[in-house]
Amino acid sequence: MSTQFFAKTSTEINLFQGYPSFDQLTRDEAEKIQVSLLSPCGRFMALATAETVHVFTGVEFTQSLLRVSLKDVYDLHFSPSGNFLSTWERPSISEPDHKNVKIWELNVETPSETPRYAYQAKMQNGWALQFSKLDNFALKQFDREVRIVKIDSADNATFNFSKPYSKLVPEQPISSFLISPSEFPTICTFSPEKSGKPAILSIYSIAEGVTEKKIATKTFFKADSCQLKWNLQGNAVLCMAITDFDSSNKSYYGENTLYLLSFQGANGTLGGKSVRVPLSKEGPIHDFTWSPTSRQFGVIYGYMPATITFFDLKGNVVHSLPEQPKNTMLFSPTGRYILIAGFGNLQGSVEILDRHDKFRCITKFDAANTSVCKWSPGGEFILTATTSPRLRVDNGLKIWHVTGTLCFVKEYKELLKVDWRHQISSKLNKSHVIKFQETSTEDSFSDPKLGKIEVEVHDSATEYLSKRQKKNGASSGASSKPAGAYRPPHARRAxxxxxxxxxxxxxxxxxxxxxxxxxxxxxxxxxxxxxxxxxxxxxxxxxxxxxxxxxxxxxxxxxxxxxxxxxxxxxxxxxxxxxxxxxxxxxxxxxxxxxxxxxxxxxxxxxxxxxxxxxxxxxxxxx
Structure with a gap:
């Protein structure tokens, strides 16, 4: 595996080369790093200190691409193709009209230190513009309408929202919207329940002038807010509707229902469909996610032990697993393997299922106190980490092979963030001015069930396992008395x-x-x-x-x-x-x-x- 990954602390960023060497490149900054981010395309790394924002590129992020003086930047956002970087500054009390959001163009030979566009966003939630997959559309909400601008790189990337390419004005005020990740994007909007009117979930196709054609729609009650997830093909979206209160008084987190909207053909030319996903057990929805194939999705729901069910694009049940204490589901990038785990307040048990072998479990391992879990871009390795402030003890990261072998361990006093560096897509590389060539590509691996894998374990993992064995052995030998039934005080004294x-x-x-x-x-x-x-x-x-x-x-x-x-x-x-x-x-x-x-x-x-x-x-x- 040549795919790199990085770990961020308060004062440095560690870049690791990956399996099998796990060579480390440490970037020691004199100032405290407030926030850092890798671009989805894998070309850039941006970090912000108290005074500056710095963007690096290159194989090891050693080449400085952009450096601007900007104070109090606490959030960063890259567009899907990495052509634009958005920065969010803490709002200024002394300057009420201060435009604290700035957009910088990176896909030029010499990026300008002057922002391409700026506006004001006092709230940190939902502050960034939404971009389409190819960065050719940008969306921003203005009161009751969503304005869409078309970005033409030949026209120097203008963001003229006063004269937008298209406007979307739903019949009810919307609280959230999400553009699809397809090359020909559509928009999903959500209007919450209000004044006796039901909530409305709709998919629109983008049209020049006014966007008003609905591809699919669904109305329902019990929906104060929602969470939207598109599949990779952009022809289906899942909506988890959430209420602030549970009428049955069984949950602190309100009631959850799941809806599926899908369509066929380009921009829904062959019709759309909307259904409520049939969940057979009462209780909250812990996690739901799409397969990279975009043909199936999985849901973990119900009171513990939770039910795990997989559905197709029509909302029909494909497979169900026995009830078990799990709350996390992650498909591998190839879609073949499925990781299900119990993190958070659960014990951290992890199982890897083989989708091509009737969801058979191929391995199990324990990753206790995990706060971050991610597949590698090639789908061969899994990154788990314990980060602060979720947990302030035992901070560190681990790299696991898909067969359950622990390959690498790195412990930290305080670990704030970890992530994989994704490889640039060959399809998108044609339009990129800033490019780099990786020295090698991620090697393919044999199927675990064939028994042909010999995983090379790093010395750090060997030392970590030996320490745990010694610790467990010492604790188990501390008391010679076997654990038995409870003995009352008078019996113990006697x-x-x-x-x-x-x-x-x-x-x-x-x-x-x-x-x-x-x-x-x-x-x-x-x-x-x-x-x-x-x-x-x-x-x-x-x-x-x-x-x-x-x-x-x-x-x-x-x-x-x-x-x-x-x-x-x-x-x-x-x-x-x-x-x-x-x-x-x-x-x-x-x-x-x-x-x-x-x-x-x-x-x-x-x-x-x-x-x-x-x-x-x-x-x-x-x-």
């Missing part, structure tokens, strides 16, 4: 604690109906108890009772025999009081302050002893 001076402990007596021994008590069985025990032994043909002897110091209380006589039950009750008195006397001898009711219980010891003697419980003596 079994192992040294005797307390001045504490009177009565001699052992045998509990009627059992052959167990009460600590510190001894005596003879009553006649009724002996008769009942002998009758049970003859009826059940059991071996000698001595083979099944139960000591009271190993159980919370003796087993009650259904055939026990009233005298036996009374004796057991009195012995229970006697054990409680002995426990209180131990507390009193150790200097612990007792309540008045506890002192009265201690004073009733003689009365309890007399009742035992009256019922035939003979003591050999008292200390």
């Amino acid at each position: 079994g192992g604690a040294p005797s307390v001076p001045g504490a009177a402990i009565r001699n052992a007596k045998v509990v009627p109906g059992t052959v167990g021994v009460v600590p510190g008590v001894s005596g003879k069985d009553s006649k009724a108890a002996a008769k009942n025990r002998k009758k049970r032994e003859n009826n059940k043909n059991e071996p000698s009772p001595g083979a099944e002897a139960l000591t009271v110091d190993e159980t919370a209380q003796p087993k009650v025999n259904k055939e026990a006589s009233p005298e036996e039950k009374k004796i057991r009750s009195l012995l229970k009081k006697l054990r409680a008195i002995e426990a209180l006397k131990l507390k009193q001898a150790s200097g612990e302050t007792l309540e008045d009711t506890q002192i009265l219980k201690i004073q009733s010891e003689d009365k309890v002893a007399k009742e035992l003697d009256f019922l035939g419980w003979k003591s050999d003596g008292a200390q």
Whole structure:
């Protein structure tokens, strides 16, 4: 694997060359790095400090492409083809009209230090413009309408939203929209439920002038907000509708429903379809994602243990897995392998399924405390990381092979971000002015089920595994006592604690109906108890009772025999009081302050002893 990946801390960025060498290139910045980002095309890396924004390119990001003086930049955004970089500055109180969003053009031989377009966005959520896959359209919402400009590189990339290429004005105000990732894009809009009117989900085709042709639409209730996901082909979109409150009071996070809108032909010339995805179990939707083939999608939903189901483009169930505690699903870039895992508040168990082999599980491994999980661009490796501030301990990253082998480990004191560097697409490379050639390409790998893979493990992974084995071995050998059932305090003191001076402990007596021994008590069985025990032994043909002897110091209380006589039950009750008195006397001898009711219980010891003697419980003596 030649694909690179990077890790960001507060003061440096580590770039790794990938399998098998994992060579590291450290970029040490004098100032604190506030935010960094890799472009989707893999050509650029942008980082922002307190005073500047810097864009690098090249095989190892050593070539400086653009450097501008810009203060308080806290967010970055690349267009899909990497031709434009958007920066978001913290709004200025002293300058109410300050345009804190700026767009910089990078796909030129010498990028200008003057932004191509600037506007104001006070909120950090949804501040960036939406670009089409080829960066030839840009979208921005103005109150109730969405304006679309067509970007012509020959026209110096103008963003004239006052004279847009097209306008989209839905019948209801929209709260969110998303352009499809296809070369001939469409737009999905969502209008929330309001004033008794249902929510509306629609797909529009872009047309010059006014965009008003609906390809597909769906109306429904119980939708205050939504989450949209297009498939890669851009002919189907999933919408998870979310309510702020759950009417059944079963969830803190509201109710979730999933809808599917799809169409056929260019811009829906062959018709569209909208369905509600049939989820067979109540509860929240933990994750939903498209296959890279764009023909299937998977959903993890329901109260734990969750249900995992795969659907086709028509919303029909393709396959379901047994219920299990999972909340994350990731398809590999080739679409063959599916990663399902339980992260967050779950234990971090990971399974890899083979889509071509009836969803068979090919490997399992544990990645505890994972906050970031991503497939490599070639689909052979998996990157898992524990980052801050999600977790401030055990920060670090791990590289796993698809067979479950841990290949590389890098630990950090504070790790803020990790990501793969994607390879530039050959289709998009034709229009790119800024290019670079990678030294090698990611090697293909054999199918795990064929057993032809020999994964080379880095020394860091070997050292990490050996440390864990030593740690686990030391912790397991710290205590020689095996884990067993719970023992009450009086039993623990009686079994192992040294005797307390001045504490009177009565001699052992045998509990009627059992052959167990009460600590510190001894005596003879009553006649009724002996008769009942002998009758049970003859009826059940059991071996000698001595083979099944139960000591009271190993159980919370003796087993009650259904055939026990009233005298036996009374004796057991009195012995229970006697054990409680002995426990209180131990507390009193150790200097612990007792309540008045506890002192009265201690004073009733003689009365309890007399009742035992009256019922035939003979003591050999008292200390």
